[in-house]
Amino acid sequence: MRHLLSIADLTRDEVERILDSARSLATVDERLPTLRGRLVLNLFFESSTRTSSSFELAAKRLSADVMSLKAAGSSVDKGESLEDTILTLSQYDPAAIVVRHAQAGAPQLVARWSDAAVVNAGDGKHQHPTQALLDLFTMREALGPLEGLHVSIVGDVLHSRVARSLLQALALVGARTTLVGPPTLLPRGVEALGCETATEIEAIGDADVVYVLRMQRERMESAYVPSLREYAARWGITPERVRPGQLVMHPGPMNRGVELDGRVADGPQSLVLAQVRAGLFVRMAVLRELLAARPALEVVA
């Protein structure tokens, strides 16, 4: 594995290896020397709280030098092209570049212009592979083997890179997925990616895990749903709609009371905070997988 741009870059074995590695990292509570002297560059061209903070902490826990840049306040703000930004920062010889960008395909370009290992931390509505891996990790910790697991993904699948990555990842490990949401937010022909679809919220009944997607206000403005009120009434995850024993996940940030009722989010069936914690270990595992196999050149004095 040279880069992690998409779940499609991974084999099932690699996924299992990353999850196992994350598990062992979760038991270590001291800083590891794995990436000492190597530079991890976090480039966030789009806003992020949990992804950027967990990548930063993950790199620090592995003793890497970490440099985190956001578009706001950088030369990107002054109109510098992505290519020039990458060529400039590449002069510091980063071992890895973690990139989030509002446009699909940006991490592929970074990988073309730089010698570093590139990790896609979310590109447009395309992919967010480390989110999918941390979600798999969270499910496996809570429920055991993933094969045969049934996951229902609820909400705005059309605009969600989280849903796309997770759907692919679940298919890769042999889990079953049902997408549930208003027909206007289910991509046409999505069944071809190996899932079932339903428009009635009752369809979540069979699932082991209900994975709730963020409902963005601008979707309502562009008439994908008539109102957030109607969305919440039809597809919102409330205590009444969750079956005992079902687990609930959300990638954050949540719109409480819209796609997810606060009582569910804070209740015993919620894995939301476990997901955040898993993010750290999984991102450590990804950086280690990408970089440990490619040791830096030893400088011989």
Added chain:
Amino acid sequence: MTLVCRNGRSDSLVLEGRLAGGECVAVTVTDGVVSGIEPAAATTRVLAPAFVDPHVHLRSPGREDEETIASGTAAAAAGGYCAILAMPNTDPIVDSASVLGSLVAAARHDALVPTGFMAAISKGLDGGELTEMAELADAGAVAFTDDGRPVASAGLLRRALQYGAVTGRKLALHCEEPTLARDGQVHEGPVSTELGLAPYPSVAESAMVERDLSLAAYEGRPLHLMHLSAAESVEALEAAQARGVAATAEVTPHHLVLTDEAVRGLDSNVKMNPPLRAEADRAALLSGLRSGAIAAVATDHAPHSREEKAEPFEAAPFGVTGLETAFAALYTHLVGPGLLPLQTLLERMSAGPARALGLPVPAVEVGARANLVLLDLEAEWTVDESGFRSRSANSWLLGERLRGRVLATVADGRVVHA
């Protein structure tokens, strides 16, 4: 109607090649006119009427860094073209006789190949008010189009069709229903779903094609449909033609060769509007071209700077170049595998578009102005960024090996490429 190019001495020469009918001939050109056609020794080279491209973006005025009249017509000459039509979506927009007049004057100095200019249907291409179409027609507008954008208002399109009785010029339409296409990037289908790119459904085109054909039928006026991409559009076109609507259409080499599968690599050089569609669409376009329902191959040559195309796929502009690769791409991908007869391809790249837009039809006959292309069908070459006459290299064929090469082009009696 005006096609202009720079003045120069007409050439006298002899070209030998095999005509579409099969006979090998030596064509003598004297002072720019075909003066004799004699039998000649067998040759594998093909001699044909030169090509006509009804859809070219010359980017001038405004983006001379991407293309100029001189570089664009040099690219056309290298591609075997003896006439091209330039689109009005420049900066400033060609929506007044003064802008058009300055372009016609510039083309008299700079155009290597006879060039015609289309003018805008609506002022500022904003779909609000008609341009002064009669004055523009007098100033040399070959046809009218808002290309790059649809004429969203059915009412405005109806007025423009009616006004055609005054101008005597055709409307050429970019069919895209804007509320369906929205911010669409790629064909709506498995690829857009998997990549998470905003979908641009084929019905966004075909719904508009159907509307435009209905209006043309109602008004009894001709129209030309640009760069068709969807099977449903071809169906609508054929149905309208069967009802007697005077509709013509064009298709691009990239829509005839590629499908949306090519987008998976997120290469911005396969991003264009309309987008590459499904295999069934590609097959329908090819069948329409074969039958003649689609009369013309048009490159929709759309140069973009390297910097613009180096943006991530979603941010990169729509459009690819095509003048210098059109024949070889279609010969390699369609004629080679037996999907399209050579003779049909040559017709759809020359007489087809010329008739559709009311331009002089290039012909190899004694007494005609010499508009000839000499082709080597055996020659293989690799499409390379450094080999273009165009100022831009945003080709969907970069690095590809093609068969068929333009050896020489004679346009309006002059050797413009050899």
